[in-house]
Amino acid sequence: MFDLVTDILHERARVSPLRRAIVDSKQEVTYGELSSAVIDLAHGLRGHGLSTGDRCICVLPNGVDFFLAHFAVMTAAGVSVPCDYNVSARNLEAILIDSGAEFLLTTSSAFTRLAVVAEQLKIKAVIIFGEHRLNNTDVPVYLVPEVVETGKKEPSQLEKAVPNDLAKIMYTTGSTGLPKGVMLRHCNVMAALKNIVNFVGYTQDDSELVILPVSHNFGLGHVYCNMMCGGFVYLENGLSRIGRVLNALEKYRITGFPGTPLGYGMLLERFANVFADKAKSLKFIVIDSAPMPPERTRQLQDLLPHVNIMVYYGLTEASRSAFISLTNSGPDYYSSVGQPMSNVVINIINEEGKALPPGRIGEIVISGPTVTSGYWNKPDETAATIREGKMHTGDLGWLDHNGYLFVTGRIKDVINVGGMKLNPYETEEVLVKYPGICDAGVVGIHAIEGIAGEAVVAGIVFDEKLGGNFNENDCMRFCLAQLEKFKVPIKFFIIDGIPRSDSGKIKRHEIVVIIKKILKGHNKIPLKP
Amino acid sequence: MSDSIDDRMKRVFCEVLHISPDIYSEELSAGDIQEWDSLGHVNLLQAVEDEFNIAFDVTDALELESVKDFLLLVKRYLGEE
Numbered sequence: 261m262f263d264l265v266t267d268i269l270h271e272r273a274r275v276s277p278l279r280r281a282i283v284d285s286k287q288e289v290t291y292g293e294l295s296s297a298v299i300d301l302a303h304g305l306r307g308h309g310l311s312t313g314d315r316c317i318c319v320l321p322n323g324v325d326f327f328l329a330h331f332a333v334m335t336a337a338g339v340s341v342p343c344d345y346n347v348s349a350r351n352l353e354a355i356l357i358d359s360g361a362e363f364l365l366t367t368s369s370a371f372t373r374l375a376v377v378a379e380q381l382k383i384k385a386v387i388i389f390g391e392h393r394l395n396n397t398d399v400p401v402y403l404v405p406e407v408v409e410t411g412k413k414e415p416s417q418l419e420k421a422v423p424n425d426l427a428k429i430m431y432t433t434g435s436t437g438l439p440k441g442v443m444l445r446h447c448n449v450m451a452a453l454k455n456i457v458n459f460v461g462y463t464q465d466d467s468e469l470v471i472l473p474v475s476h477n478f479g480l481g482h483v484y485c486n487m488m489c490g491g492f493v494y495l496e497n498g499l500s501r502i503g504r505v506l507n508a509l510e511k512y513r514i515t516g517f518p519g520t521p522l523g524y525g526m527l528l529e530r531f532a533n534v535f536a537d538k539a540k541s542l543k544f545i546v547i548d549s550a551p552m553p554p555e556r557t558r559q560l561q562d563l564l565p566h567v568n569i570m571v572y573y574g575l576t577e578a579s580r581s582a583f584i585s586l587t588n589s590g591p592d593y594y595s596s597v598g599q600p601m602s603n604v605v606i607n608i609i610n611e612e613g614k615a616l617p618p619g620r621i622g623e624i625v626i627s628g629p630t631v632t633s634g635y636w637n638k639p640d641e642t643a644a645t646i647r648e649g650k651m652h653t654g655d656l657g658w659l660d661h662n663g664y665l666f667v668t669g670r671i672k673d674v675i676n677v678g679g680m681k682l683n684p685y686e687t688e689e690v691l692v693k694y695p696g697i698c699d700a701g702v703v704g705i706h707a708i709e710g711i712a713g714e715a716v717v718a719g720i721v722f723d724e725k726l727g728g729n730f731n732e733n734d735c736m737r738f739c740l741a742q743l744e745k746f747k748v749p750i751k752f753f754i755i756d757g758i759p760r761s762d763s764g765k766i767k768r769h770e771i772v773v774i775i776k777k778i779l780k781g782h783n784k785i786p787l788k789p
Numbered sequence: 790m791s792d793s794i795d796d797r798m799k800r801v802f803c804e805v806l807h808i809s810p811d812i813y814s815e816e817l818s819a820g821d822i823q824e825w826d827s828l829g830h831v832n833l834l835q836a837v838e839d840e841f842n843i844a845f846d847v848t849d850a851l852e853l854e855s856v857k858d859f860l861l862l863v864k865r866y867l868g869e870e
Binding site for chain 2 (some may be wrong): 471526533745
């Protein structure tokens with residue numbers, strides 16, 4: 261029934277057109293309404309010159325419009341390229357150049373920020389969701405109703421994809437700091453979805469509240485799973501409107517609430533009782549993106565004893581490779597990320613590439629139908645990461661005798677901030693442009709009270725003759741103007757020099773040691789810099 | 790003369806969210822800018838409580854979505870409504 265990602269919308273609309281599909285704070289749509297709007301927009305996109313396999317970038321916040329855009333691109337046989345709604349102009353430029361995308365689907369508010377990039381790269385069309393249009397731009401800009409009108413005037417035959425066709429390209433942090441596009445075919449996505457649906461046990465009576473960005477695989481996957489089973493999803497953008505999120509939990513009798521350890525940390529620290537009160541319909545919680553500290557899991561389970569708490573391990577390149585129900589497996593496995601999913605094989609290898617026995621730490625290698633075929637336009641990175649169909653994750657871990665996976669760290673430098681991954685190189689590049697900073701080394705530190713996961717901090721070499729007195733706030737603003745927020749250090753430490761290897765590579769573990777020495781006597785970095 | 794509640798609130802917001810004063814306004818709401826995300830919101834709650842030496846009731850804290858909400862609530866707690 262479901263061979264393509266688009267089937268989960270259109271097939272569901274055929275079977276249950278009147279069922280509620282997606283709700284956000286402004287609107288809600290049924291499967292029938294969404295499918296019909298998607299098909300209209302897909303005709304419009306073809307009418308505006310979209311050809312099979314063309315890439316289209318979607319820069320939209322969590323909401324119905326994101327799914328209208330995302331499914332319309334794929335229904336028109338294009339390739340959807342979802343980007344974070346707060347994507348910086350610098351990153352969008354890199355993604356536009358790399359993907360060769362000629363269409364940008366976004367809001368007028370985001371386009372105000374990104375117009376200069378779209379103009380420079382002369383993209384074919386910008387399609388605006390919402391009412392306002394920017395007129396002072398050289399790029400052709402259309403409102404959604406105008407695009408739909410074009411499609412109605414000149415309807416085209418919508419070409420149906422096949423399972424091996426590319427469905428989407430998800431950009432993730434690359435080793436040089438520039439984003440790299442993970443190619444996901446319909447068959448990769450559907451293999452992962454079938455595994456998740458089976459493990460979680462989704463039914464059409466489920467409803468999920470998704471606060472995670474749907475421009476990332478984790479949030480997007482949860483919406484897909486619900487649609488596959490005929491449930492519905494309520495979408496919010498993060499937890500900053502916490503009252504609205506918790507009220508929605510109660511009002512829509514939400515049964516699933518995926519999140520990150522960071523998000524659950526905030527709820528438990530500040531709103532535990534009201535969260536428990538509003539979460540009476542909740543049946544399951546899925547945690548991803550970073551290991552949940554066992555103590556936090558215990559706290560969450562005590563607060564919500566009726567809820568099945570699950571954790572999974574995966575990367576954009578190999579979605580949901582291992583899964584575990586912490587509730588069913590018990591406290592002995594609170595540190596595990598689970599057993600391999602159906603058809604997925606997880607091996608631990610040493611530096612020579614030889615498989616290691618249970619209990620030995622090595623690199624986690626994944627193979628199976630969920631693994632990407634590679635990075636768009638990057639044969640060298642693909643060859644370095646995916647060898648003989650096996651994804652070399654760069655993560656370190658070990659398997660126990662029952663096949664449970666435990667993740668212990670990373671070979672690569674990537675820092676994980678509440679599920680958002682950054683390459684420190686990108687932040688360092690920006691930092692050394694700040695007046696007075698001669699060199700910088702960015703690292704992740706596990707030291708923030710109440711927050712699971714890593715916090716980004718920077719060791720900097722600062723020359724007062726060039727920059728005067730170092731002003732942390734000013735430096736943060738400088739970074740925020742060029743980087744997404746999660747890539748900006750929350751604390752700066754002026755140090756004598758950045759330790760480097762003979763080949764010039766930053767020795768990050770040594771920076772961590774230096775910073776920890778500076779912090780000696782201050783076990784925790786205060787949340788408020 | 791000590792700073793007014795409005796001035797102090799502006800200073801807390803700019804410091805916690807690392808935004809320049811020209812971005813700050815009473816209409817600014819959670820999620821309007823990337824700096825005011827989930828973590829930014831939790832930090833704001835704590836920083837505003839510290840600045841004004843108050844503790845928000847959970848029910849009140851849930852309703853805080855904009856600068857204006859913060860100002861009105863703090864003024865109510867300080868009896869300056």
